[in-house]
Amino acid sequence: MTVRISNDAVAIACGADAVAAAFAAAGVEVERVSSWGMHWMEPLVDIDGVGYGQVSADQVPSILKGDAESIGRIEDHPFIAKQNRLTFARAGKTRPTSLDDYYASGGWLGLGQARAIGAEATIETIMASGLRGRGGAGFPAGIKWRTVADAAADQKYIVCNADEGDSGTFADRMVMEGDPFMLIEGMAIAGFAVGASKAYIYIRSEYPHAIAKMEDAIRLSAHLIAPFVVEVRVGAGAYICGEETSLLNSLEGKRGEVRAKPPLPALEGLFGKPTVVNNVLTLAAVPWILAHGGEAYAAYGMGRSKGTMPVQLAGNVKHGGLFEVAFGITLGELVNDIGGGTASGRPVRCVQVGGPLGAYIPPAQFDLPFDYEAFAAADALIGHAGITVFDDSVDMAQMARFAMEFCAIESCGKCTPCRLGSTRGVETIDQIIAGNNVDANLALLADLAETMKFGSLCAMGGFTPYPVMSAIKLFPEDFNR
């Protein structure tokens, strides 16, 4: 009998350690594995493939006796069976920092293939896969790699952006905590392809479990990726450092202020050297693409959105967790069919896709397919593919106010529209909430939003207007009581 319990931070935060200790006390050996991503079930106990959800330590004796009710085979559960798990193929199955488990589940095949076909063909494979940056901008990864590869320099860098600050997202954290060798392999392939000898992975300090697992995994696999070297750097609580140029300044030991582009980081990045800055999910997709071929990856998805996206179902959702699926699935399928609607049981009022800078989307638009271009056309963004669900008790004026407040707290201060506009935005929304000159203040707010949108240096100030203005447009009744 093999008992598997996740040691992902979500499982631990929901009490998995006590459950594992109870099994151990009963004389049963427990394997601590990655999370299946069915977060509403955590702590989820997997006994030879059969699952028991929301287990507490006092239920362990009845599970061992066979008296407890199971959810059946985990792999057959609709939440898992409906996914296209490429990046998360190992989720729930392997011990995160076990090299044996990683080898046995196809680990290092991608790096071996890259070394066999050479750097140029590796970039070609990424080009053919259609892989686009998963951090939010959706820029083709192959073109970025080609740019860095073609740049002449004595030193080049790979920088993995693991500053996953968007509320509603946790896929990067799950990769780092659940499959850290895969990310290291992705970085090593990128380094090989572009001629970089050193990688930094910039992890936010709010993720202590991810930092610990990545450091362990880097130590255990150093000999396999040598002479390529990976080093963890820990952020310091600044949301803006998820913006790539701010991240580079932070890595250099400076204030995390945004840089003007050009120059592009691909040509003048970390310490002025050509640098690939890729999100965790982008690099984590790379080993699969190399092992299976670019065309195999491109066979998933729709239009120019190729492959799969690890969608994160978050907030007030019944079945929250990680759902990796080919692009093209509709928002409604994700929220209602997969997510099961709200956790509170009340009607869904809206969802926010893409984190704090993403627009609010109402159920009337749930036929929107998950596709970069379709979202852009609807004035929304996929971002890092986090979907935060709200029920009908949400006060959208307060959410709009929070969007501005968050921007004011987290603005790096470099450009005026973002630094001052966010604070003026909070004040103006406060006037609206108080009922003072509502129409005039709404007009003023719309004007301010335009200024921020077109005048800000980066997406922080440039996209904060999206949640604000979408809330006003969709739910005017919340702003004029």
Added chain:
Amino acid sequence: MTSIADIVAEHAHREGPLLPILHDVQKAFGHVSEDAMRDIAQALNLTRAEVYGVVSFYHDFRKEAEARPILKLCRAEACKARGVDALVPIAEGQSRVKVEAVYCLGMCSVGPAALVGDQVIARLDQARLSSLLEAM
């Protein structure tokens, strides 16, 4: 007892050593004092203003010591959707623990969530938060 000089020496060979140094100084002393900033600036050949600018930019670094235990409560959108705002009166109704806002712990499917040291706690409700605060 670790000294600032020891910490600086440990990281001085690294590229861009300032943030790792500041993290270790804060871990060892609980904050980054004016004196520490002066010593770090001198060791790295930076101005005190440059070091101060970095310390004051990042939410993690504190310039003054905090005697109380610290709980970081996530106040971002996903935890708001799951009702964290109803827990704020409980956090504010006591003063023994310093409760700070944090924006996302990656627990967005099982919030409201909090961070105490390196320990993450999810599915908080009023009762769980109260007992958590009392136990700190």
